[in-house]
Amino acid sequence: MKHVEIVFASIVLLVQNVSSLNILAIFPYQGKSHFFVHRVYIQELVNRGHNVTVISHFPEKNPPHNYNDVSLAGSIKILEDDMPFQKSYLTVIGAGIFLTTSGKQNCEVMLANKNVQNLMKQKPKFDVAIVEQFNSDCGLGIAYKLGAPVVGITSHILMPWSYNRFGIPYHPAYVSFHFLEGGTKPTLYQRVERTIFDFYFKTLFYFVSQRSNQQELAKYFDDIPPLEELARDIKVLLLYHNFVLTGSKLFPANVIEVGGYHVSESKPLTDKLRKFVEEAEHGVVYISFGSVIKSSTMPDDKLQAILGAISEMPQRFIWKWESKLKLLDENKLYLAEWLPQVDILGHPKTLGFLSHAGMGGTTEAIHFGVPIVAMPVVGDQPSNAAAIEESGLGVQLQISDLTKENLVKAFRTILDPRFRENVKRVSKAWHDRPMSPLDTAVYWTEFVARHPNATYRTAAVSVPLYQYWCLDIISVFSTTLIIAYYLISLIKRLVCKKNNKKLKQTSTKENKRRSKRD
Known part of the structure; x- marks a missing residue:
């Protein structure tokens, strides 16, 4: 053996x-x-x-x-x-x-x-x-x-x-x-x-x-x-x-x-973060603007809009925040410069995600069926945010429209049980692949x-631009129409000229007859 x-x-x-x-x-x-x-x-x-x-x-x-x-x-x-x-x-x-x-x-x-x-x-x-x-x-x-x-x-x-x-x-x-x-x-x-x-x-x-x-x-x-x-x-x-x-x-x-x-399965949360999430009676909402955008640089009016919305919602919030500044009560808002994003999104108590709509975070959210409030900033984020809304994964909120009232409305939309149930269906379709x-x-x-x-x-790669846009075909039809137009015009002129000649001859003969009678 x-x-x-x-x-x-x-x-x-x-x-x-x-x-x-x-x-x-x-x-x-x-x-x-x-x-x-x-x-x-x-x-x-x-x-x-x-x-x-x-x-x-x-x-x-x-x-x-x-x-x-x-x-x-x-x-x-x-x-x-x-x-x-x-x-x-x-x-x-x-x-x-x-x-x-x-x-x-x-x-x-x-x-x-x-x-x-x-x-x-x-x-x-x-x-x-x-x-x-x-x-x-x-x-x-x-x-x-x-x-x-x-x-x-x-x-x-x-x-x-x-x-x-x-x-x-x-x-x-x-x-x-x-x-x-x-x-x-x-x-x-x-x-x-x-x-x-x-x-x-x-x-x-x-x-x-x-x-x-x-x-x-x-x-x-x-x-x-x-x-x-x-x-x-x-x-x-x-x-x-x-x-x-x-x-x-x-x-x-x-x-x-x-x-x-790239999305791996989530692991259990640890230490203070685990306690913060598991003790959240109404669930948690995760906030992150990715690894490139520094959310701590946002203008004060936009920061106050987000903090105002957080204070109005019953959920707890977790925010990837790149400074030591404390924003709200630690029992309401958990701040950290680095967070295990996949593990947070994969936790059953995570109900929503305020995101810049980067493709990485977006695919992680759809993987776990977490609805998104997409607030795009730069790069492919505006396009991703539109896809999030069109697919039913979430809603968009542009930075220029960010107020406490608008953000609260967006949060309430994605946290609605019927909306979240639809996101679960979208996530199920996302996973349903032959490989x-x-x-x-x-x-x-x-x-x-x-x-x-x-x-x-595809053969389209090698096709010259004038052929791709059918400019040669358009030119053939255009030339044919122009030639046909001039041929028809020429025939009309010839016919008219011939008819005019006959009319002139007829008129001349008629005049001669009248002269003889006179």
Whole structure:
């Protein structure tokens, strides 16, 4: 029996070794909230026996033997609790400038890194490269030099420039825009607004970010094709979407929705927080504006509006708050700079969530069936907030409309038992998938490695713009109509001329007859 077990274990190890892939993961962006999502997926690849090399600013403290860090740590400031609590056109314009400058900086830092340079010199064989699709295409150049097929990945909705490279239709009348309100039902003003900003973001990306990335790559390598060409050759995009939340979209077959894979099961709360929650007679509401937005920087009138609403509601509140300032009675409001968000949202006494509508927190809330009051600030949050409301997961409240009365109304809406029951139904649909989102992400990564030379992109990617918009067909019909118009006009003139000639001849003959009679 012992020999059988040894043989069986040997077979298992042999199978694992045969199916083990060498995977390169490239995450040059220094945003902690982004990598927090990607890390779960990377760890799952490692757990399944694949050898994973990760270029990032977030090296593991105790990596397993098949996890290899190419660390960028210390080369750039990590983004955490850096953005103020404010929203305006200036913040949207600033987001474009930030994406441009950070994309340029991320590429420079990554290519200048000695660890990255050593990796490029060694040229190890990778079966697949995972490249984040956010503010920089620099990682595509590295994947190209190493000869690895690319899997794109996001922790958010599509960036404005992603639609063209994957052949996804974008129309301002019904497709949500990353940085703006309106969702799938924008007003005329919002359609004009998103058309202008779509042009703004694409212009900055193509003519500044992508161009600077191309030039930076050219300092190290002399044969990198145009980055947009490499982007269009991405085999599969793992998109942090699911139609239950974000609605039905027109995605080609190589764009795979994997929204929610980062959410783990909740664990029991501990110490003071556990006592605070379990003694809440009317349940608790959780407040957090994520790891980037600093809620303690909000204007005093908005702070007083939130505190006034908290005081009026019977529930207890837990708030991720980044300063030592005490706001209300500790029996009413629990404050901490760091909180176990998943464990709080997963607790049965958590009844609601006041959120900035970041995709991470939103997917955690829908996972546990917790209704949201969405108060978006920047980035994809306005689009996410619209999706929250449209899906039935919660309601929106814009910062400009934040008053005590409006927030109390929003809280009462989401805390209504009928509303919460509907959110549970939405959550149930979210979980009802043929394969878990994490299994789906891993499957398609392995699929690309198994079929590295196949291309599954839609033909729309290669269609010239004039054909995509049917300008050639329109010109054919227009030309035909114009020619037909002139032919008809010419025939009419000829017929009229002939008729006039006959009339003239008839008139002349009639005049001659009259003359003879006279």
